[in-house]
Amino acid sequence: MSKTRKLNKSKRQNKLLELLKEDPFLTDDDLSEYFNVSIQTIRLDRLELGIPELRQRIKNVAEKNYEKVRSIVGAEIVGELVDLNLGTSGISILETTPDMAFSKTNIVRGHNIFSQAESLAMAVVDAEVALTGVSNIKYLSPVSAGDKLIAKAEVTRVRGNNHFVHVKIYVNQTQVFRGKFILVIIKGK
Amino acid sequence: MSKTRKLNKSKRQNKLLELLKEDPFLTDDDLSEYFNVSIQTIRLDRLELGIPELRQRIKNVAEKNYEKVRSIVGAEIVGELVDLNLGTSGISILETTPDMAFSKTNIVRGHNIFSQAESLAMAVVDAEVALTGVSNIKYLSPVSAGDKLIAKAEVTRVRGNNHFVHVKIYVNQTQVFRGKFILVIIKGK
DNA sequence: TTTATATTATAACCAGGTACTAATTTTTAG
DNA sequence: CTAAAAATTAGTACCTGGTTATAATATAAA
Numbered sequence: 001m002s003k004t005r006k007l008n009k010s011k012r013q014n015k016l017l018e019l020l021k022e023d024p025f026l027t028d029d030d031l032s033e034y035f036n037v038s039i040q041t042i043r044l045d046r047l048e049l050g051i052p053e054l055r056q057r058i059k060n061v062a063e064k065n066y067e068k069v070r071s072i073v074g075a076e077i078v079g080e081l082v083d084l085n086l087g088t089s090g091i092s093i094l095e096t097t098p099d100m101a102f103s104k105t106n107i108v109r110g111h112n113i114f115s116q117a118e119s120l121a122m123a124v125v126d127a128e129v130a131l132t133g134v135s136n137i138k139y140l141s142p143v144s145a146g147d148k149l150i151a152k153a154e155v156t157r158v159r160g161n162n163h164f165v166h167v168k169i170y171v172n173q174t175q176v177f178r179g180k181f182i183l184v185i186i187k188g189k
Numbered sequence: 190m191s192k193t194r195k196l197n198k199s200k201r202q203n204k205l206l207e208l209l210k211e212d213p214f215l216t217d218d219d220l221s222e223y224f225n226v227s228i229q230t231i232r233l234d235r236l237e238l239g240i241p242e243l244r245q246r247i248k249n250v251a252e253k254n255y256e257k258v259r260s261i262v263g264a265e266i267v268g269e270l271v272d273l274n275l276g277t278s279g280i281s282i283l284e285t286t287p288d289m290a291f292s293k294t295n296i297v298r299g300h301n302i303f304s305q306a307e308s309l310a311m312a313v314v315d316a317e318v319a320l321t322g323v324s325n326i327k328y329l330s331p332v333s334a335g336d337k338l339i340a341k342a343e344v345t346r347v348r349g350n351n352h353f354v355h356v357k358i359y360v361n362q363t364q365v366f367r368g369k370f371i372l373v374i375i376k377g378k
Numbered sequence: 379t380t381t382a383t384a385t386t387a388t389a390a391c392c393a394g395g396t397a398c399t400a401a402t403t404t405t406t407a408g
Numbered sequence: 409c410t411a412a413a414a415a416t417t418a419g420t421a422c423c424t425g426g427t428t429a430t431a432a433t434a435t436a437a438a
Contacts, residue, residue: 062251111307115300134326
């Protein structure tokens with residue numbers, strides 16, 4: 001893994017940034033071996049580049065992802081619920097990030113949008129609910145990472161245990177998504 | 190946050206496990222203050238319980254979630270692609286985890302299943318694709334955390350830039366989901 | 379060759395530990 | 409009540425992966 005020829009300062013620093021971006025778990029010692037320079041040089045480099053020490057980097061990764069995994073994978077609701085009238089309507093907001101998008105196109109993957117819509121629909125129908133059917137979903141125009149999605153859900157019909165919910169999602173007043181969900185209540189609250 | 194009354198050993202150790210599960214970023218010092226015992230007692234507790242030191246815990250969190258965030262939030266495809274005939278069909282497998290489920294019921298949230306279906310549909314239609322319409326989705330029976338989802342996608346019709354894809358998902362030969370996707374190619378490969 | 383820049387060396391110090399030994403306190407059994 | 413066992417606390421040496429500061433040396437540029 002170590003270089004035979006030494007790089008100059010700026011090249012080394014660029015490479016250093018790149019390496020740590022790829023693997024934040026490298027110690028100064030690992031890096032000094034890799035670049036075949038002294039450990040002090042690495043520390044000066046980090047100082048100049050404003051890169052924190054290993055432990056802080058690890059902690060950053062841990063903290064950043066700790067909540068993230070819980071909130072994105074494990075969220076009971078995707079996005080932030082800003083208004084809720086149980087059994088009738090609700091609004092949620094989702095700030096999209098590059099994580100949610102295809103790296104090449106920066107277009108947000110459909111299922112992230114779907115997730116917001118579905119979870120909002122489930123929040124509005126206040127009960128232990130099972131989603132059984134969905135019809136007529138449409139992604140009306142592509143969403144770019146960074147766009148703020150505003151989802152509005154309305155219960156349009158209740159027939160026994162079946163709840164029909166329409167969800168529309170907007171970016172700057174422009175509708176980007178619509179979906180009709182059919183939710184079946186398993187156990188009332 | 191500190192207790193006035195001291196707990197006995199086993200209660201303290203139970204609580205300690207609980208605390209660290211909730212917040213792995215607590216130092217021995219934090220804990221010794223919380224329980225109003227000496228730092229050595231905390232260290233003996235950790236030793237007996239097999240709990241690693243703070244830095245190791247942080248590192249574990251970081252490492253565990255480092256790939257996870259990339260693979261779950263940022264995955265181009267949800268699940269593992271095990272078979273692919275470009276333009277015609279594909280199969281993916283998704284091992285569900287408690288993360289994906291509602292904590293109360295252990296039932297996997299619909300959008301996780303949807304994500305697998307949608308991303309498989311997009312993988313099968315090999316092109317830069319935009320998902321525009323979906324119809325007739327049905328969650329046929331609830332999926333529990335731990336179930337292995339096998340998704341099968343088939344391109345049923347191609348009309349110009351529109352590709353119609355059917356996705357069926359099974360758990361142990363039992364169908365749990367079906368969905369009809371309409372994909373529109375933006376730019377051929 | 380002199381100056382400036384980059385690199386290396388050295389030393390003191392820090393957090394958050396491990397590992398070990400020993401003393402003290404509390405609990406329990408007889 | 410008292411001796412033995414269990415739990416807790418104290419203290420020391422040492423570790424990793426650093427920070428901060430000061431000084432010496434090597435290399436490149438003028």
